Amino acid sequence: MTAPAIAWRKPFSAEEAGHLHAQAFGRATVADIDWWAAAERYSLGWVTARTAAGGLVGFCNVLTDGHTHAWLQDVVVDPAHQRMGIGQAMIERVASDLEATEIEWLHVDFDDEHHGFYIDACGFRPAAAGLRPID
DSSP: OOOOEEEESOOOOHHHHHHHHHHHHTSOOOTTOOHHHHHHHHOSEEEEEEOTTOOEEEEEEEEEOSSSEEEEEEEEEOGGGTTSSHHHHHHHHHHHHHTTSSOOEEEOOOOGGGHIIIIIITOOOOOOOOOOOOO
């Protein structure tokens, strides 16, 4: 299998992003989210991973405070394409593209089950964080 093409800020459709999120998180597609409009409005950038046939198999969104911090959000890889280095390649692309900016810190939140991926494979440092649900 040919490695997917990893690209910064390339177009994607709301439908294919919704389908990818549904596949990756094991739930029904949320049809009322316009992923493209949200990314263009709120994101510093995003990375897509596409097969040679053009199918979207990976997505990673990058948000920023507009100064020195950026956050990864919605790092997803289609389950049929996981454990092939796609997620790591997307994060490496983000880090590479951020080197030319004023960003000094790249943050990510993740569940414990993903510790090996983010800390060991992608080079993040462990850090304490808090999460407060909004009722």
